Amino acid sequence: MTPVLDLVAGARPNFMKLAPVVQGLVARGGLEFRIVHTGQHYDPSMTDIFFEDLRIPAPAVHLDVGSGTHGVQTARIIERYEAHLLKTPPSGMVVFGDVNSTVACALAAVKLGVPVAHVEAGLRSFDRTMPEEINRLLTDAIADLLLVSEPSGVENLRREGVNDSKVRLVGNVMIDTLMSQLPEARERRTAARLGLDGRRYGFVTLHRPSNVDDPETLATLLGLLQDLARELPLVFAIHPRTVAAAARVGLAALVADGQEHLICLGPQSYLDTVSLVSGAAVVLTDSGGLQEETSVLRVPCLTLRDNTERPVTLTRGTSRLVGNDPARIRAAFADVLAGDWPAGDTIPLWDGKAGGRVAEELTAWMNRRCPTRT
Numbered sequence: 272m273t274p275v276l277d278l279v280a281g282a283r284p285n286f287m288k289l290a291p292v293v294q295g296l297v298a299r300g301g302l303e304f305r306i307v308h309t310g311q312h313y314d315p316s317m318t319d320i321f322f323e324d325l326r327i328p329a330p331a332v333h334l335d336v337g338s339g340t341h342g343v344q345t346a347r348i349i350e351r352y353e354a355h356l357l358k359t360p361p362s363g364m365v366v367f368g369d370v371n372s373t374v375a376c377a378l379a380a381v382k383l384g385v386p387v388a389h390v391e392a393g394l395r396s397f398d399r400t401m402p403e404e405i406n407r408l409l410t411d412a413i414a415d416l417l418l419v420s421e422p423s424g425v426e427n428l429r430r431e432g433v434n435d436s437k438v439r440l441v442g443n444v445m446i447d448t449l450m451s452q453l454p455e456a457r458e459r460r461t462a463a464r465l466g467l468d469g470r471r472y473g474f475v476t477l478h479r480p481s482n483v484d485d486p487e488t489l490a491t492l493l494g495l496l497q498d499l500a501r502e503l504p505l506v507f508a509i510h511p512r513t514v515a516a517a518a519r520v521g522l523a524a525l526v527a528d529g530q531e532h533l534i535c536l537g538p539q540s541y542l543d544t545v546s547l548v549s550g551a552a553v554v555l556t557d558s559g560g561l562q563e564e565t566s567v568l569r570v571p572c573l574t575l576r577d578n579t580e581r582p583v584t585l586t587r588g589t590s591r592l593v594g595n596d597p598a599r600i601r602a603a604f605a606d607v608l609a610g611d612w613p614a615g616d617t618i619p620l621w622d623g624k625a626g627g628r629v630a631e632e633l634t635a636w637m638n639r640r641c642p643t644r645t
């Protein structure tokens with residue numbers, strides 16, 4: 272019998288990691304897979320459009336969990352994924368990244384004896400106030416195969432006492448997606464369609480609880496964006512969480528469309544995002560994925576956080592931590608505009624071939640776990 276793997280994704284940043292693994296498994300053959308979508312993200316602009324852009328096959332299973340508090344959302348995912356596992360248990364399962372769907376499905380699986388592989392294992396911000404850091408720690412503690420994107424991940428896992436035999440440095444699958452989609456993304460000329468043809472501009476995203484959930488911090492950051500946009504037009508692709516947070520505290524006007532210098536849009540498709548990022552003079556963001564993408568595209572990135580679980584983007588990439596202090600952000604912004612910014616370097620194993628390496632490792636893993644297959 273051919274082993275069957277569940278590939279579990281649920282939230283936007285999972286989808287660009289899922290796509291190259293699907294391609295790698297299809298190209299290699301020898302393993303069957305089912306895509307399981309938890310439904311953590313459900314707006315078409317946060318999910319369907321990624322499946323379309325990245326030509327990911329439609330999920331075989333949809334758990335439709337939707338939003339909720341962390342406890343509610345995580346519990347609902349565990350309950351629904353467990354029911355699926357009991358009905359049709361796979362030989363193993365794969366989770367991606369650090370979202371609630373990642374930890375919830377890993378936990379449901381391991382309790383039923385289904386082995387777990389974690390793509391993007393080992394990353395640590397060492398900031399346990401971040402929900403993602405808790406998700407990373409817990410997922411890695413119960414995973415059987417830890418597929419790591421950058422050397423810091425290997426060191427972190429070793430320090431936590433994880434046996435080296437479970438750990439593989441495979442590189443960054445998300446960069447496979449970036450490299451394969453870049454030509455099509457550039458052809459979109461998204462900036463030109465926004466009236467920025469030939470003009471320098473910046474690109475902004477903001478959604479972390481640490482930046483948007485506290486009204487004072489949110490007001491400061493949104494006010495700062497208004498100022499910076501007068502120096503350089505900014506395109507702000509706004510996460511629904513941020514729109515809701517701004518509306519709650521009476522700041523909806525600062526994220527409304529129709530502004531002269533700050534172009535406010537809803538969540539953008541993958542291709543439009545890459546199109547905008549690749550042509551930007553600077554990116555301001557608190558996204559993990561964008562720190563990596565800007566590093567490969569050699570676009571200066573002001574990371575609005577005090578820490579990062581992706582330190583290679585600081586040591587070899589183009590990202591710098593600027594926190595959420597306006598003075599620090601302004602100073603870094605001025606440095607970029609003055610051309611005073613590191614150019615970035617190539618990052619080992621971020622080469623567009625990580626999906627193939629993941630497929631190899633998953634196949635070898637299943638061969639070890641299911642040795643009786645014929």
Ligand code: UD1
Nearest residue numbers: 282283284311312313314317338339370371402403511512
């Ligand atoms: C989640 C991940 C975060 C990731 C981000 C990317 C966790 C803990 N966080 O954060 O690591 O960087 O995705 O987007 O898993 N909402 C919608 N439509 C949707 C989805 C969400 O309107 O399709 C709104 C809802 O108001 C929801 C809120 O966004 O309550 C937050 O969604 P949630 O999935 O809980 O976390 P994100 O902030 O998206």
